[in-house]
Amino acid sequence: MALPIPLVGRLRLPVVAAPMFLVSGPELVIAACRAGVIGAFPALNRRSTEGLGEWLETIAGALTPADAPYAVNLIVHRTNARLAADLEVVVAHRVPVVITSLGAAAEVVDAIHSYGGVVFHDVTTAAHARKAAGAGVDGLILVAAGAGGHAGALSPFALMAEVRRTFAGTILLAGAITSGSDVLAARAMGADLAYLGTRFVATTESLASDDYRDQVVAAGAADIVHTASVSTIPANFLRRSLELAGLDPAAVPGPVDLGHLTRPSRADAKAWRDIWSAGHGVAGIDDVLPVAELVDRLAQEYDDARRRLFAEG
Ligand SMILES: Cc1cc2nc3c(=O)[nH]c(=O)nc-3n(C[C@H](O)[C@H](O)[C@H](O)COP(=O)(O)O)c2cc1C
The missing domain is CATH 3.20.20.70 (Aldolase class I)
Known part of the structure; x- marks a missing residue:
């Protein structure tokens, strides 16, 4: 070490x-x-x-x-x-x-x-x-x-x-x-x-935009959704940003195989740019x-x- x-x-x-x-x-x-x-x-x-x-x-x-x-x-x-x-x-x-x-x-x-x-x-x-x-x-x-x-x-x-x-x-x-x-x-x-x-x-x-930072501050660990639907590889995203992009976080499937891509429903919403990533650590921020x-x-x-x-x- x-x-x-x-x-x-x-x-x-x-x-x-x-x-x-x-x-x-x-x-x-x-x-x-x-x-x-x-x-x-x-x-x-x-x-x-x-x-x-x-x-x-x-x-x-x-x-x-x-x-x-x-x-x-x-x-x-x-x-x-x-x-x-x-x-x-x-x-x-x-x-x-x-x-x-x-x-x-x-x-x-x-x-x-x-x-x-x-x-x-x-x-x-x-x-x-x-x-x-x-x-x-x-x-x-x-x-x-x-x-x-x-x-x-x-x-x-x-x-x-x-x-x-x-x-x-x-x-x-x-x-x-x-x-x-x-x-x-x-x-x-x-x-x-x-x-x-x-x-x-x-x-x-x-x-990050002010809205993104504010979501990180406001969120608790339960507001983080782990999904492969946004970025093909399973990743953690802020629930609120999924909602604002027109996705129903409850309907977003859990981790799935690489290559199983479902696109965000709002045609112009882009992963990372509009659907914001953050981890469970939001609980302490x-x-x-x-x-x-x-x-x-x-x-x-x-x-x-x-x-x-x-x-x-
Ligand atoms: C918004 C966001 C974007 C990220 N982009 C990358 C990236 O481009 N390359 C990479 O290796 N890791 C990326 N990561 C992962 C981080 O480098 C790091 O592994 C992770 O944030 C650590 O966990 P924590 O967020 O709970 O502290 C990203 C993480 C976040 C939150």
Whole structure:
């Protein structure tokens, strides 16, 4: 259990502000890194590889060695026609941390290792974890049940127990982590880093609309619908946004096979843009605040929880 060398001593708190489609941009990434946690964004949040290069320049230009490193998320899948070109730009900019999703490919890992970059790969099952470990990734992101985006179906305890048995690298844990005491709990379970998505939707620097942020603040865990109907892969969405898109959440089927796609009924409603993703963590989110204040609060809660536990002996 350890952080990869390039990350040692670079973080104020063992936290990653996870990459989120249409939500994370340079402002959020820069604010997170300046606050001392890893900020990340999906490469596909820009419509072109040139656009990706521009964002990388903006981010690298704004950060100093005193800030935490930043990360880019690459979708490693045959449907991502931009992968080769985006990877080239990522290598040219020597992006410190690359988060791969869907596929873990040794060629991608080798390209990032060639300049000293770190690769984390997200998984929802132990079988995928074994495959990614075989591709040589530095760390595995265990996406447990209740996470925002393409959530897993397993308890974090079960996933952690299974993966730890065979993987000695860095472990990141994701799924409904919203407070500093949650971060400490993830560390206690054996994670090196906590991976927080939904909590960062409700920050002033996120690209989410005010309505989206308000829904995250207003929602409880029961307002999250887990379905494959919106994005083909099972994902968690805000019930209210499904309703506003003309879908009846009660009629939305549960997880189904990949490829079983039913389209939203409102012809122009688009997944992620109009139907908003969030995880069960909405239960612990009561406000929208600047990233710096959020990280201060997480750090305070983390320290308080640690002191409380030690005091209890
Ligand atoms: C709106 C939204 C969009 C997301 N988009 C992506 C994405 O493009 N790529 C990715 O790897 N993960 C994506 N995720 C998943 C997050 O990176 C992370 O795994 C997850 O949010 C962690 O769970 P939490 O939301 O409960 O904290 C997304 C999550 C949300 C909420």
